[in-house]
Amino acid sequence: MKTPADTGFAFPEWAYKPESSPGSRQIQLWHFILELLRKEEYHDVIAWQGDYGEFVIKDPDEVARLWGARKCKPQMNYDKLSRALRYYYNKRILHKTKGKRFTYKFNFNKLVLVNYPFIDMGSGRGVPQSAPPVPTGGTHFRFPPSTPSEVLSSSEELRSPGMFSSVARRMARGSVSDCSDGTSTNSELEEGVGADERGVGPERAFRGLLPPRLPHESLFRVYGGAPNPAGLPRPAPRVHPEPLSPFPVSPLPGPGGLLAPTLSPALSMTPTPHLPYTPSPSLSSPMMGSHFSFNPEDMKHYLQAHTQSVYNYHLSPRAFLHYPNIVIPQPHRPTLEKPATHHLHGPPLPLSHSLSQHPGGGEDGPQHPSPFKFKLQPPPLGRKQRDSGSSLAASASSSSSSQSSSFTGSGQITNSVLAAGPPKIKVEPISDIESEEEVEVTDISEEDELNHNDEDDGGDIFASTARRHHHHQLNNHHQANGNGSSPSTPLPPHSNHDDDPDDDEEVFKTPATPPIGSAALAFPLIGLKSEPGLATPISPGGTRCIPLKLRFKRRWSEDQKMEADGERDEAEDKKVRAEGEEDVESKPEEARRRGGEVENGGGRAGGGVILGLMLPPPPTQRRASSELQRATAQLSLENTGC
């Protein structure tokens, strides 16, 4: 049953830490785990089990031994290893599957998806162990948060572009095995990996292309554009054999197949089969079809298609947000026909800005000679700043005001935000905003939940979810009311269940940014990068630049308004939680714990995560709107120059 891909379902090499990645000196435990999981040889020791990212350590001692060998820590044992795994809880890379011994579950949403939005971890459910179990119903994958910080905040590696290449190289070098012990394991693993990678991997495409360390954001861009160092437009052999490709081919080839839905988050929301609309062709088909790969071309197409589809369906731009590179050909509402959809060789769309821009092979450095500035985002300010300053006030009193508020009065907000920014609240650097945005974005996962059960997530998530629960309910409420706005999104009754399993919680946030016009959408988020100084990312100028934006904005705003209301509350909640240590303390144990975690994460992250934590995953609609906003905001940023 294995996936065609390779022996086992492979996890993307990227999963392994690249040397280049900033903080990664060595392989990380989760990478190692994935490595083991992908190797059949180790299935007796550790294997996928259950669903969606869930794995069981069949032989804890052995796993510990292997890990110890890899790390040259002979003293390693399961107790220690498990501590390390627990350490991932906070990061949300993993969580424990309650009730099952030695069973943990990856939070692919955050992990993988973050990095590889396109990837669908789950491939089929019953998939053999080689592949991670797929979520039941759905496949949708989620969009990666634009802000990296959230999930992996601590582990930047994931995002770091370097990841792609690194693994391969490493393998080649054989660098991995360092220990004198040189346990066979090491060599084995590496060997296998190396082989795989070399063969083909979509990642490879990226390899070299990526600059040594791009900020996560840039990553996304990279997707869109990085691929060819040389000339972008390579007609490209988009199809890669991708033996290793992280994306398992979906076992279900059918039209309804996983891939399509899976791949595009937006899509998942919308047009899937059941929808009346015809999904944009591009999406559904070819690209994703059987062989979607990271190939740049594919990516482009995918993105475009996605974009369009989103656009077409009036979906939230979220998709766009993530992929700055992509430009929608026509901001106007594209009719179905859209050219963009072409998968293979669509007409050269504007997408390429970024692509083309990435001139050199990735590694080079200067990333942006391009016209668009591709600035990398500066790391988010530390929470400290916030805290020290207004943060308290803001959070306490008006969490809503700052960001969430945007939803409420989208239109107005826009102005305020853009132009003035919330007076009382210090404007946080864009980065913050971004993070928030991201949080919201994430959420596609909710759908997943609906589809499949929360169970998967494991208890941990639940706990977290529970906290947010009421929020969600509220949200749902709103949705019910507001849904009308977006036809396409079927909001499922997301009701009771918590939302998302893991990740979402933090991942997506609502962006404070005002929605800009479609044009904005088209643009990449590029602008995002915030400069530390910028209080208002969206400079008024940006807005001014494009009247269209305004138009869209309004249009969106209407929709958003409907939805928006609830968010504030949620936002506040989370915020409080995240920020207030004080509050946390008062809370019950569980809550306290979690809150603490969150905080830690945020703090560590340097604030990137901060906002993100707060919002619970918003209902799809909202998210969409938020995304839009975000997109717009970004746009505006970019355009600011205008």
Added chain:
DNA sequence: TGCGGAAGCT
């Protein structure tokens, strides 16, 4: 078994 704090190492 599992959790998580604390300290320490790299």
Added chain:
DNA sequence: AGCTTCCGCA
């Protein structure tokens, strides 16, 4: 940052 080590608690 990402563990590793140790430990008390449940």
